[in-house]
Amino acid sequence: MWERATALPLLAHPLSLPSPAAGNYPFTLSSISSGGGATALLRVPPLASSFSSSSGREVWLNPKFNQQQRSPNPPHGRHDYLDRSVDMAALLADLSRSTTADELHAVMSPFLPSFSSSSRRPPLSLRFMLSLLSREPDYRRSLALLDWMLDAAGYPPSVVAYNVVLRNAARAGDFPLAAGLLHEMRSPSRSISPDHFTYSTLLSALSRSKLLDAALSLLPLMEEDSICPDLVLFSTLISLALKLGDHSKALALFSRLRAAGIAPDLVAYNSLLAALARAGLLRDARRLLADMDSAGIPPDTVSYSTLLAALVARRRFLEALTLFNEMRSPIRRLPLDLPICNIMIDAYGQMDMAREADRLFWSMRQLGVSPCIVTYNTMIRVYGDAELFGEAVHLFRLMQRQNIEQNVVTYNTMIQIYGKTLEHEKAGNLLQEMQRRRIQPNAVTFSTVISIWARAGKLDRAAKLFQQIRDSGVEIDPVLYQTMIVIYERAGLVGHARRLLNDLREPHDLSKDTAIRILAGAGRIEEAAWLFRRTEVKEMDAFRSMIDLFARNKKHKNVVEVYERMREVGYFLDSEMIATVLNAYGKLQEFEKAAAVYSEMEEEGCVFSDRVHFQMLSLLGMKRDFEGVERLMEKLSGDPDVDKKELHLVAASVYERANKLDDAARIVGRIMNRRSSFSNA
Known part of the structure; x- marks a missing residue:
């Protein structure tokens, strides 16, 4: 019976699914088999042997009840099961001592249907057996018990029984076995339709183990079984795709969620925002943020912080500032949290707005947000970049007086500030202070100190420190x-x-x-x-x-x-590398190869930046393939992610360089018409 545990017909992706470590369970794949195994002297427990004769059935009967008053046939729907007379804890203890399928069958043999009975009904109810299955801690023994129920005792196949064993296998991390059970349920020999609980159990376990492709391979099977994934399941898969850095799968899952007619909640919208931000599709993210209101789900602080972080990471500071002001507008009035404060202090610093960063930093406690070590480090760096060295030193020493934790980043930032002020002795003293406080310097620390000493003309000290680092074995x-x-x-x-x-x-x-x-x-x-x-x-x-x-x-x-x-x-190349390669082919006049790279990367699903599209447009102009220019322009005009104004300017310059001034004027006319239509609107 165990062949099903190793065959995975439902997992379409070539994954290496983990199995439980050997030795953790009393059963092994070789020791349990339906076709018998090593015979052993079995001790039938007293409890079990008490049911070997018919007199054992009288244990639970009322002795004062008149035997002749009993109906020879129980009413419809009622059965004379022995559930109440069986001590389940004792039976579980007896089962726990079994190590092979034969031993387990011997323990359960008193509960086989009687050959003398015409009904061939098992003496224990299905409800009792399901309870026994759910309490069995060893998932392999629960599988052997399920096989005993179906093959030896003649219980009808039950989706609940399969769900219990599948859940046990999934909890133990034996995904090949869990997948095999699902396949067996769907096989013609069992003809059991897996229910929502079956798929949810397996999908949740695969998601916890970060087996995204295996989880996604179950979605087509759910469709075949007419089971629609719910919002929670989709949100789990989207979150897993984001954790694994696969934003394309996260976007595809969200599209599938919408196609299934499921209304996304705030968590699903925030997950999609994160996927769009990581993919660099910030225009789509901004549109989605605006669409959330029309869907009746206003964005929260997490929604804004996700997009703010992406804008700042791409140095789009003015857009980030606009979004931050929108978040704090009277319409929104969203509370600030720690990530947003850290993001905006960093953005203010990079926009040379140190005073605004300073104001936000010192007002954080009034807003109910406590600064963390990242906040302090960012603020010290902002002071240093703005050449507010006194404020930086004051905040650094304030952290020490208030026993606020400092780390290697704090010291590296201060060493860089002393380097800007040409105070190389203080930089060296900070290095010694780090070592006294048992804060381990890293490569950035040593690089900064060596650079400072070199600028100060202390080449011997720089060379000596470098040699000490090499001799110490520090990476x-x-x-x-x-x-x-x-x-x-x-x-x-x-x-x-x-x-x-x-x-x-x-x-x-x-x-x-x-x-x-x-x-x-x-x-x-x-x-x-x-x-x-x-x-x-x-x-x-x-x-x-x-x-x-x-x-x-x-x-x-x-x-x-x-x-x-x-x-x-x-x-695979990222967008910037593709632009560099296209430029190289253009300089070498190898336009066909450039077009092949562009087409190949596009077919493989690479997300292009505008720079790549415009680079290809310029190369087509250099090749004097103006039909290709028009085709690409028409294609990009229908792409909502492409900046249309920049597209027309690039196309106009292509025609202008080729001395096709009429076509250049035509493109410029499109820009003017577009502007006038916007102003009229």
Whole structure:
């Protein structure tokens, strides 16, 4: 019977589903089999043997009841089951001592249907057996008990019984067995229709174990069984897709939710906002935020914080400020929380609005929001960027006086501030203070201190600290290597720089991918290219750093070389890298290859930024394929995510460079007509 536990016909995705660790259960797959097994001397428990004769049935009868008054046939719907006479706890204890299917069958043998009875009805009710199944802690023993019920005792197949065993298997993490049970329920031999509980149990367990593809493979089966997933189930799957970083699946699930006629709630809307934000589809996210009101579900603080974080991460600060003001407007009056305060303090700092950041920071407690270590670190950095060094030092020491936790980021920020004020001694003192307070410095700390000492002309101290770091075995990050290479070269210590470069060409203390990133970051084209061509590159960051290095130095053939190696190993490019590759093909006049890259990436579902579309438009103009320009323009005009004004400006410039002034004027006329239609509206 256990073959079903290993066959997974319903899981369409080639997943490696985890199974329980061996040795955790008294049963093994080899020890339980329906076809018998190793025979053993079995001790039939006294409780069970008391039912081997018919006299045992009288235990629960009233002795004063007149035997002749009993109806020979019980009324319809009533049965003479032995449930009340069986001690379930004792029976469970007897079952717990069984280690094979044969032993379990021996324990349950007194409860087999009597051959002398014409009804062949089991002496224990189905309700009793379901209760017994649900109380059995070992999921494999509960499976063996289910098989005894169906094959030996003749109980009819029950969806509830299967659900209990499936739930036990899912809780134990044996997903192949749980999936096999679901398949058996749907098989013609059982003909049981799984219900909503069946699928919800398995889907929830797969989601908790982050097996998204396996969970999604069950959705078509639910449709076949006429079971519609509910809002909770869709929300669980969308949340899991976001946790795994798969925003495309999250968007697809939300579309499926809407297609099923299920009205999303606030949680579902916030999940979709997060998916759109992570995919960079911020226009869609803004539209969704506006649509929530029309759907009768006004956005909350989480809705705004999700979009604010995405805007600030992409340095779209004015849009973030507009959204923040909308959130605090009299129409909304949404309360601020800690994430939003942290986001806006950071945004104010990057917009050179330190006073607004300062005002928000010191008003947080009045708003009922307590600052955290991230808030303090961000505010210190904002002070430093605005050259408000006194305020930064004051806040740093205030944290110490009030026993507010400080971490390595706090000290790194203060060391950078002392570097800006050329106070290299104070920076060194902070490094020693960190070590006294047992705050472990990281590579950023060492890189910053070494850079400060180098700018102060303390090259011997910088070199000595770098050597101490190498000797101590502390992991040296790419920034630190790059810093030392630049320091040696600026100081004229060419021999030291060359030795360091030679160490990177044959790295022993770090991976070759990391060495490539270090050399590329330091602008060492020859050394980076030499190592890149002799290394089986595995990290995406190494490819990206090489593309950036070659593009900065206008080595267009080398950009194409790196791209082709990426495709050989199966890596997909992000939008910025695609734009760089398209530009390289354009410089090499290889327009057909550029168009092939654009089409291939589009077919594979890559989300393009406007820059990629406009780059392709320019390449078609350089090729003088103006029919292609018009086709692409028409296609992009129907795309709601493309900036239409920018699209028309790029198209007009394409025609202008080709000296097709009439077509350029036609495109500009479209812009003017669009403007006038907006003003009339």
